[in-house]
Amino acid sequence: MLVLSAPTVRAQATVTVDSASSPRAFSTLSIHLAGVRNVNRERLHALWAPRDGFELGVSTPLPVGEIGIGIAALSFGGRAAEQPDFDARLLTLRWGGSRTIAGPLAFHGSAALGNIFMTFDDGERRVGGLTTESELLVGGVGGLDLRLSPWLSLSVESSLLRILTSTPIDLVLVSAGATLGFRTPRWLRGVLE
């Protein structure tokens, strides 16, 4: 048995696998749960106040780098009656890698591509009969992982995301949470491969 540190897109725990070679594609799965806060201020935030949310992600190694998907849930409260509250769900696909800095500390980074789904609580103020909207987003993610055990690590990270609305929206999100790693079940690996 050999203990390997699988590279991650998000903070990923170290797991034990049977292979004596380098981490293989889809050999591990990492589930990440974190609290998330929107910390930057730009034009949007003069009209809406962000509220804290949470983020859930899953990642697995590829032959080159790692791939992961994540969903973050945030809400924004309107600062005036004209701007209704809205809930945002940010679904992202990420590809990147990680590098050990020292001991149990590692850095990870990835590029992100995704979509934001917005649901407006706009009552009678519906625009075009719509209460929802979705838009593309692109960005990057970077963070630090602290390995606590072969299967558990803590992580903090920052995401810079640009929402490609007609008037672009930039969001800087910071998150802190934990990642649980485990070997990919045989049946699931058969599907992924």
Next chain:
Amino acid sequence: VRRGRSLIALACIGAASSAASQIPGTTCVADSVAPRSPRWLTSQVVVDRQDIERWGWSRISELVQRSDWSLSSIDGFIIDASADGLPVSRLSTVGRPDWLVVVDGQRVPVRAAGLGALESLPVAITQVDRVTITRTPLIAAGRFAARGVIDIQTRRVQKPTLHALYQIGNERGDPGPYRYTDLRTINVERLGPDGVVTAFLGGGAVDIQGSARYSTMNVTDANIFPRIERISGDRAHHHRLSAASGRAGVFVACGRHDLLVGGSTFEGLLFAEDSARDGWARATTMHVGVSGDAAVGSRYSVTYALTHSRLRQDTLAGTRAAWANGERSAVDATLGVSALVGRSRLDVSGSIARWSVERRDGATIARDDASARAGIVHARDRIAMELVGGVAVAGGRAAPQMVMGSAHVGVDSASSVRLLAGLGRLHLEGEAWSQSILLMQDDEVRLVPTISFAEAAWQRMLPGGTIELALGATHARRWTMITGDFGDATMLSARASLRVQPLPALAATIDYRLTQSSASVAALRDALRSTPAHQARLTVGTPHLAGNFRLSSSLTFRARTEWIQTDGAGDVSVRQLAPMARLDATLEKRLWRERLRVYVAARNLLDREERYHAAGAHFGLRFHIGVEADIR
């Protein structure tokens, strides 16, 4: 997408095309020894199952975007196309389709009352095995197709299979939360969802397939939004298409026999170049047909097709004229016989058709036509030659907007010659086509040469690829609605293609087309400028990356174009469309031992303005996410 690999393609000459569909492992004598028709492959683009998956297409009309045809679309959903560079609308030859669509040997009408209904074909994209898009004139399904053919072959699956596809896409540029502020803009397109489910049954000598599909698109582009608001009012700005299709095939008597059925309903906005004829419409289509081929002994083969198609269009709101409402039905029968005589193959085919249009006001316009043609293909060693001649007679009871109808009878003749020579790694081909109509209108009788075409092509096999060059000239006499008379157009085109595979895991294709045109009348000259003078495409693909991933990308360039526009008052103006450069990339991953495929398709990664009509919607960066299952 690629041009065909072999020098001489299968017969593509309509009713006499040979029994190409067979049970694996069996060979019919008449098919195996028949000389093939010379078909130079610079004139064809072949799209197969692999291409469809690689590019993440979910609708039939997207296939045409990969050909080198000139495209026109106002909303980006209903796409019109021109194979030869002549304008796609307003100036088309009267009384006949611009190009043909053939599904499993059956001609399927796709036009009626201004609606080009590629999406309503009785076939779903998951049923498609191979599409051959030919831009040069030929005879297909017993018809003259002077302006190209889209020939669709459906899949033949040997094991029971369930195939499902779901795709949705999004384009940048929505207002987001700013729609409640002074920064508001209108919503832009949400592309899809598109969903298709197809079940394949049988295997061996019998196969049956059934498919259902649904496509939608949220049309709210800023360029056409005022038109949308004027037409649709409080209706949602959605195109919605629902369709079902099925095919049953049986292989007997050394031939394949297919029953093809399909129906569709489209509801959405129908845009005309002239905005005064925009409408919110519902169009329903129905098609049923049988077709097949069979070998008779070792020297003869027979092909046949009998189809009935119906398209009904109802304008629910808008400004379209009464002409736009009503129903068109067509009955089409074709029979062809091929015989081997020495080293030659002799083809004879004939067809009869009747179509009628019933307007909402009760008036009926009907036309009957009959055509016959004969051809001979002669092959000797490295040289093959094809001679084809044919004649069609058509007459109508009333057709106020169609010259042939008002003449009550017209005679249409066409002839072509093709010569192909293969000299080791070097191949040469020349072909010429001419077509004329004898018009009898009132007391006047006149012969109108409608289209003449000639092309010479050179192909050289390289150790790591192929290079092709083609030079062609087209002369067309076109009826112009603007002037109410015929006008002459001449187009010269040059094409160059280079296909290389520098590495086993990397293949690249470069296609370039140059078109120069002139016309005798200003209206036609202006219309011809909607065809870009330069068009080029670079395609790069990797067969497989590590981890069962595959990446494909293409860069398309199209030169500046000009478009005639007519406003509601009838004033004509010309608007320019800027050059277009579009970069696409698709990343796909296969899962579960090839049963599942997930992909992300990026369109217009450079986010440059992408439009297919000067009055049409513009498309920026957009992404599609899809999942496809193929479970056996």
